[in-house]
Amino acid sequence: xxxxxxxxxxxxxxxxxxxxxxxxxxxxxxxxxxxxxxxxxxxxxxxxxxxxxxxxxxxxxxxxxxxxxxxxxxxxxxxxxxxxxxxxxxxxxxxxxxxxxxxxxxxxxxxxxxxxxxxxxxxxxxxxxxxxxxxxxxxxxxxxxxxxxxxxxxxxxxxxxxxxxxxxxxxxxxxxxxxxxxxxxxxxxxxxxxxxxxxxxxxxxxxxxxxxxxxxxxxxxxxxxxxxxxxxxxxxxxxxxxxxxxxxxxxxxx
Amino acid sequence: xxxxxxxxxxxxxxxxxxxxxxxxxxxxxxxxxxxxxxxxxxxxxxxxxxxxxxxxxxxxxxxxxxxxxxxxxxxxxxxxxxxxxxxxxxxxxxxxxxxxxxxxxxxxxxxxxxxxxxxxxxxxxxxxxxxxxxxxxxxxxxxxxxxxxxxxxxxxxxxxxxxxxxxxxxxxxxxxxxxxxxxxxxxxxxxxxxxxxxxxxxxxxxxxxxxxxxxxxxxxxxxxxxxxxxxxxxxxxxxxxxxxxxxxxxxxxxxxxxxxxxxxxxxxxxxxxxxxxxxxxxxxxxxxxxxxxxxxxxxxxxxxxxxxxxxxxxxxxxxxxxxxxxxxxxxxxxxxxxxxxxxxxxxxxxxxxxxxxxxxxxxxxxxxxxxxxxxxxxxxxxxxxxxxxxxxxxxxxxxxxxxxxxxxxxxxxxxxxxxxxxxxxxxxxxxxxxxxxxxxx
Numbered sequence: 001x002x003x004x005x006x007x008x009x010x011x012x013x014x015x016x017x018x019x020x021x022x023x024x025x026x027x028x029x030x031x032x033x034x035x036x037x038x039x040x041x042x043x044x045x046x047x048x049x050x051x052x053x054x055x056x057x058x059x060x061x062x063x064x065x066x067x068x069x070x071x072x073x074x075x076x077x078x079x080x081x082x083x084x085x086x087x088x089x090x091x092x093x094x095x096x097x098x099x100x101x102x103x104x105x106x107x108x109x110x111x112x113x114x115x116x117x118x119x120x121x122x123x124x125x126x127x128x129x130x131x132x133x134x135x136x137x138x139x140x141x142x143x144x145x146x147x148x149x150x151x152x153x154x155x156x157x158x159x160x161x162x163x164x165x166x167x168x169x170x171x172x173x174x175x176x177x178x179x180x181x182x183x184x185x186x187x188x189x190x191x192x193x194x195x196x197x198x199x200x201x202x203x204x205x206x207x208x209x210x211x212x213x214x215x216x217x218x219x220x221x222x223x224x225x226x227x228x229x230x231x232x233x234x235x236x237x238x239x240x241x242x243x244x245x246x247x248x249x250x251x252x253x254x
Numbered sequence: 255x256x257x258x259x260x261x262x263x264x265x266x267x268x269x270x271x272x273x274x275x276x277x278x279x280x281x282x283x284x285x286x287x288x289x290x291x292x293x294x295x296x297x298x299x300x301x302x303x304x305x306x307x308x309x310x311x312x313x314x315x316x317x318x319x320x321x322x323x324x325x326x327x328x329x330x331x332x333x334x335x336x337x338x339x340x341x342x343x344x345x346x347x348x349x350x351x352x353x354x355x356x357x358x359x360x361x362x363x364x365x366x367x368x369x370x371x372x373x374x375x376x377x378x379x380x381x382x383x384x385x386x387x388x389x390x391x392x393x394x395x396x397x398x399x400x401x402x403x404x405x406x407x408x409x410x411x412x413x414x415x416x417x418x419x420x421x422x423x424x425x426x427x428x429x430x431x432x433x434x435x436x437x438x439x440x441x442x443x444x445x446x447x448x449x450x451x452x453x454x455x456x457x458x459x460x461x462x463x464x465x466x467x468x469x470x471x472x473x474x475x476x477x478x479x480x481x482x483x484x485x486x487x488x489x490x491x492x493x494x495x496x497x498x499x500x501x502x503x504x505x506x507x508x509x510x511x512x513x514x515x516x517x518x519x520x521x522x523x524x525x526x527x528x529x530x531x532x533x534x535x536x537x538x539x540x541x542x543x544x545x546x547x548x549x550x551x552x553x554x555x556x557x558x559x560x561x562x563x564x565x566x567x568x569x570x571x572x573x574x575x576x577x578x579x580x581x582x583x584x585x586x587x588x589x590x591x592x593x594x595x596x597x598x599x600x601x602x603x604x605x606x607x608x609x610x611x612x613x614x615x616x617x618x619x620x621x622x623x624x625x626x627x628x629x630x631x632x633x634x635x636x637x638x639x640x641x642x643x644x645x646x647x648x649x650x651x652x653x654x655x656x657x658x659x660x661x662x663x664x665x666x667x668x669x670x671x672x673x674x675x676x677x678x679x680x681x682x683x684x685x686x687x688x689x690x691x692x693x694x695x
Contacts, residue, residue: 043630043632044581044630044632045562045564045580045581073560073561073562074561074562075559075560075561075562076560076561129663130663130666132667132670132671132674170548170587170588171548171550171551173546173547173548173551174546191537198619198622198623198637199588199617199618199619199623200587200588200617201585201588201614201623201624201631201634202623202637204588204631204632205631205632205634205636205645208632208645208646208649209636209645209648209649211649212645212646212648212649212650212652212653213649213652215649215653216652216653216656219653219656219657219660220656220660223660223663223664227663227664227667231667231671
């Protein structure tokens with residue numbers, strides 16, 4: 001037994017994600033997946049519901065007869081779920097922004113202070129990814145490289161929010177069911193995108209392209225967490241499920 | 255509401271043969287907040303009537319002249335009094351004015367035919383002029399535009415050369431602050447405007463536009479080219495063409511579209527005659543009464559959009575059933591105009607009704623931003639340096655590169671790990687617990 005303990009080093013539990021953060025993580029996951037699927041449909045409707053006389057049902061051709069026009073409303077449902085997902089993402093973004101500064105457990109800004117040291121540590125982490133040596137020490141805060149990449153991801157989400165609201169407010173004509181302040185707020189905060197991206201069509205394309213960056217982030221994120229779990233043996237993949245990971249101060253080969 | 259006011263209104267009705275006596279004497283309409291002349295409806299009516307009376311005195315020689323003017327014009331084109339009444343009611347509601355303004359709209363249309371006009375043709379195809387003067391069965395809007403008192407318009411005026419120039423300069427001086435300036439076509443600014451020279455003296459379009467807009471009563475940029483530069487200003491814009499609002503510091507009312515709808519032009523002018531100032535404009539300088547609605551929201555095919563029923567090829571079954579043209583590149587979701595409600599071609603059709611998607615011709619830079627016209631917007635090329643791809647193609651390429659990178663890193667990690675563990679196992683040959691990871695604890 002002594003031999004084994006020596007081999008795996010001192011194992012220490014560290015609490016990384018509270019229940020709230022785990023709920024946020026998985027709602028975020030579901031909402032983003034939902035918005036990618038529905039967003040694809042809105043950009044390029046791949047299914048035709050409602051049969052015309054010359055068409056026959058064919059999944060491969062993307063034709064499904066769901067009866068009369070009024071019964072189908074597939075685009076309405078896609079847009080509805082896209083908007084519901086968007087609202088969830090918006091709320092989560094605001095909560096994330098709050099927690100990044102005022103979280104009791106692990107505020108994100110702690111991973112950036114002191115800035116120079118943390119950037120250097122992020123550089124060491126990148127180096128570690130490619131040399132598998134000199135792993136930066138695990139602390140009870142998020143490692144700076146992940147902190148930087150997650151911040152970039154949230155900035156992409158913010159870009160999606162801004163461009164999305166600009167497309168959403170396009171169908172408003174000056175007022176809304178909750179009052180004129182709501183379209184005004186959206187115009188006030190998002191009209192700059194029209195100038196920067198060249199009109200509503202440009203905004204739409206930016207929204208579409210940013211989705212690809214988000215998909216790339218998701219793949220990268222899953223890969224690195226699996227990679228860390230395999231290579232570090234600290235249970236990183238368990239964080240969003242149980243909230244805990246381990247710190248091993250001494251590793252096998254070093 | 256005082257009695258005197260009612261009598262005044264009644265008197266005005268009787269003066270004009272092209273109006274019906276006002277039956278509804280309920281003056282408590284809610285004044286449309288878009289125009290903001292005054293909060294009190296009676297005050298609004300008073301000011302409008304005073305303005306109309308003054309203009310009528312100015313424009314017509316006598317009462318007979320005033321009363322017979324529209325009748326003379328319309329009877330030539332077979333438009334009956336009843337047609338005109340219908341049209342003026344239509345225009346009143348299109349302008350979002352209360353019904354009590356209908357006789358006043360008719361009077362304003364009468365005055366409009368006598369207001370001095372300067373119509374400048376800059377760099378464009380003159381499609382707007384063509385659309386107005388070559389209509390086979392003109393509606394009152396087009397007839398009124400044909401009979402406005404144009405003092406200068408290259409395509410239809412009798413004088414030529416120096417005489418024409420003199421006419422324009424005289425109007426600018428004589429009718430200072432009164433004449434209506436309509437500009438059609440983009441204004442090239444490159445080479446100090448030398449890309450476009452007009453007239454006997456070879457003045458540049460830039461110079462003429464600046465001179466005439468200085469003294470104009472109201473300035474209207476008609477068509478997309480005059481409003482935002484349109485096709486002459488499409489990338490790479492060799493002549494540095496711009497819209498009229500970029501070369502003058504006066505307020506310009508943009509009536510974009512290709513060609514502009516005559517109803518929007520006449521409606522805006524009628525409103526100017528009624529209240530003496532420009533209608534309220536949106537952020538792109540277009541009158542809100544005409545351009546506040548998005549085509550997609552008012553399209554009669556919107557139900558098919560929501561139902562996921564799309565035309566997929568020209569002439570397919572969906573096209574015959576008038577399904578949504580979203581996948582055939584309709585730019586209705588990005589375009590603000592009133593085509594779907596006011597309609598084109600003698601008010602009988604508009605692109606979606608004719609079976610083709612909108613091309614977004616009332617939006618700035620539509621030639622660059624709305625293309626390809628017959629493919630969905632998602633298939634448009636994104637504008638990034640060194641990238642010639644759609645958002646999806648480029649995104650998928652990045653995604654593939656990222657996936658390849660990840661796979662490479664995974665393989666690299668595996669190989670390197672194996673090599674290192676071989677080294678260590680050679681070092682610690684005696685360590686028997688090497689591989690029983692699962693047995694601990």
